Amino acid sequence: MRFVIALPFLWLGIFFLLPFALVLAIALGTNAPDSVPPVELGIGLKSFTLLFTDDLYLAAWLTSLRIAATSTLVTLLFGYLMAYAIARAAPERRPLLLMLVVLPFWTSFLIRVYAWMGLLDENGLLNQFLRWSGIATDPGTILGTEWAVHLGIVYAYLPFMVLPLYAVLEKLDMSLLEAAADLGARPFAAFLTITLPLSLPGIVAGCLLVFIPAVGEFVIPDLLGGTDTLMIGKVLWDEFFTNADWPLASAVAICLLVLLAGPIALFQHQQARSLERRT
Amino acid sequence: MDDREDGPVSGAIVKIKGLTKRFGAVTAVDNVDLEVAPGELFALLGGSGCGKTTLLRLLAGFETPDAGRIFIDGQDMTGVPPHLRPVNMMFQSYALFPHMNVAENVGYGLRREGVAKAETTTRVADVLEQVRLADYAQRRPAQLSGGQRQRVALARALVKRPKILLLDEPLAALDRKLREGTRFELVRLQEQLGLTFVMVTHDQEEAMSMATRLAVMNAGRIAQVGTPHEVYERPTSRFVADFIGVANILKIEGGWLALRPEKIALSAERPGLANVVAGKIVDIAYEGDRSLYRIATDGAVMIVSTAPNLSHRRGDSVWLGWAADAGHPLDA
Numbered sequence: 191m192r193f194v195i196a197l198p199f200l201w202l203g204i205f206f207l208l209p210f211a212l213v214l215a216i217a218l219g220t221n222a223p224d225s226v227p228p229v230e231l232g233i234g235l236k237s238f239t240l241l242f243t244d245d246l247y248l249a250a251w252l253t254s255l256r257i258a259a260t261s262t263l264v265t266l267l268f269g270y271l272m273a274y275a276i277a278r279a280a281p282e283r284r285p286l287l288l289m290l291v292v293l294p295f296w297t298s299f300l301i302r303v304y305a306w307m308g309l310l311d312e313n314g315l316l317n318q319f320l321r322w323s324g325i326a327t328d329p330g331t332i333l334g335t336e337w338a339v340h341l342g343i344v345y346a347y348l349p350f351m352v353l354p355l356y357a358v359l360e361k362l363d364m365s366l367l368e369a370a371a372d373l374g375a376r377p378f379a380a381f382l383t384i385t386l387p388l389s390l391p392g393i394v395a396g397c398l399l400v401f402i403p404a405v406g407e408f409v410i411p412d413l414l415g416g417t418d419t420l421m422i423g424k425v426l427w428d429e430f431f432t433n434a435d436w437p438l439a440s441a442v443a444i445c446l447l448v449l450l451a452g453p454i455a456l457f458q459h460q461q462a463r464s465l466e467r468r469t
Numbered sequence: 470m471d472d473r474e475d476g477p478v479s480g481a482i483v484k485i486k487g488l489t490k491r492f493g494a495v496t497a498v499d500n501v502d503l504e505v506a507p508g509e510l511f512a513l514l515g516g517s518g519c520g521k522t523t524l525l526r527l528l529a530g531f532e533t534p535d536a537g538r539i540f541i542d543g544q545d546m547t548g549v550p551p552h553l554r555p556v557n558m559m560f561q562s563y564a565l566f567p568h569m570n571v572a573e574n575v576g577y578g579l580r581r582e583g584v585a586k587a588e589t590t591t592r593v594a595d596v597l598e599q600v601r602l603a604d605y606a607q608r609r610p611a612q613l614s615g616g617q618r619q620r621v622a623l624a625r626a627l628v629k630r631p632k633i634l635l636l637d638e639p640l641a642a643l644d645r646k647l648r649e650g651t652r653f654e655l656v657r658l659q660e661q662l663g664l665t666f667v668m669v670t671h672d673q674e675e676a677m678s679m680a681t682r683l684a685v686m687n688a689g690r691i692a693q694v695g696t697p698h699e700v701y702e703r704p705t706s707r708f709v710a711d712f713i714g715v716a717n718i719l720k721i722e723g724g725w726l727a728l729r730p731e732k733i734a735l736s737a738e739r740p741g742l743a744n745v746v747a748g749k750i751v752d753i754a755y756e757g758d759r760s761l762y763r764i765a766t767d768g769a770v771m772i773v774s775t776a777p778n779l780s781h782r783r784g785d786s787v788w789l790g791w792a793a794d795a796g797h798p799l800d801a
Contacts, residue, residue, distance in 0.1 A: 368531055371530075372552070373577050374552050
């Protein structure tokens, strides 16, 4: 019994706390390009001060937050519509519709992002279609812009939004909506006053599930975004692999974690509360 | 005795004509005609699946009829959505909004109407006073007992001052003790406010004790409409006679006779009544205020009810007798 309880803590200790301590140690060290590994351990805040003084990092932070926030909102809009439609579909059709939402997971994430490159490229399928149909003779290229990054994030994270929303909408007691209509609420007013507030736990859960990984997203901005789309995940990668500056890369990683600790705590709190309400 | 017939009610507030509703192959409501007078407490009574709830939902506008029309206060309700109908419903599950407190729940309908804030506050306070929930205005539904929730649901519908209040099994979710007290309270409120109530119930005792008139429903049709007294004393069919209370149904020349257990005299000696049958006691159920006997006669097992009487024993040979006008002949 005691072992079972200890297991998650052991797991957390070995695979989270220990690596985190290592990263922290590296972040406090100094860059030593000639040694292997390229770090000289010590206690210095040089990497952290650089992060807060160089505009590049602040800009990358803000871009990451902005892109994550806007694409989370767009995902929420589409996700809500999809979840609502599935929850209102005939019960025997719901499993199929849900499976279609999850189906893309059967293909590797990386391959699906590459597929978007093929679609959005200058001579990609989208532009070929636009030229062929005569809608645009000289269409611009979406690939390499922030639009492509947004598109990629919305596409990749949509299931994470749909599933928690579906879970709350499917449970919604339809007699509440009938009661609202009976008391004089038009359908849209009933949605705003009953459905929306009661699906708030799903909205919070879905948004955090999309927002948290989207802030640190690396693959999508790297493959679909251009050189001017500076997201923090990409900066981290560049510091580590291109500049081989381990302490700075580690400092970026730690700041990312601290920044996301807020939303993660919010998510945990909200999950615990909805668990409480159910019992 | 109330001699009102089931013909048209003058100045009816609800008029239902040829109403039919089908769900796939099932006809839930089958060509129903019905009228309810203003100020009535009208009960739709029947077993599960008889169509009584569907009829109520058709009145509220949650279902669309396949044929027929509903008039409320002379206004044709065809195509009128629920939010525009002058009726309010008290749901069997109460359907209270879990994210709003009692006052917000009750005020919901007034806010949708665009009633001014100050007036909403007064009207909510008044109606909460009426249902004795004034001290609970800030509570959430989850923090209330079943009986309190029921009264919130009632207050939420009443505050809109509907022409008709629809009640779907208003007492079914309450425990027995509370149910009986609430019965009288509902009747008191209905009389005090002078409202028309249309209530659905499967409990014949509830319908008999509360309703001014009731409709017994069977398989989507109305089997009989009348005052509780009429329906009990003069059932028109075997179904109604059997459904309302307990009845001995005897085969007589040209039809059937419904005979209530309390109309039969039980004695050890042969009584001097118009109809006399000999039998043997099969079972005795002592119920405190009365005794129920199952008595095997030549033709069938008959049920007889008497004042609590402990002198007869199981297996005794007894005589049953009833007056010439004790039974009520049935057509079908």
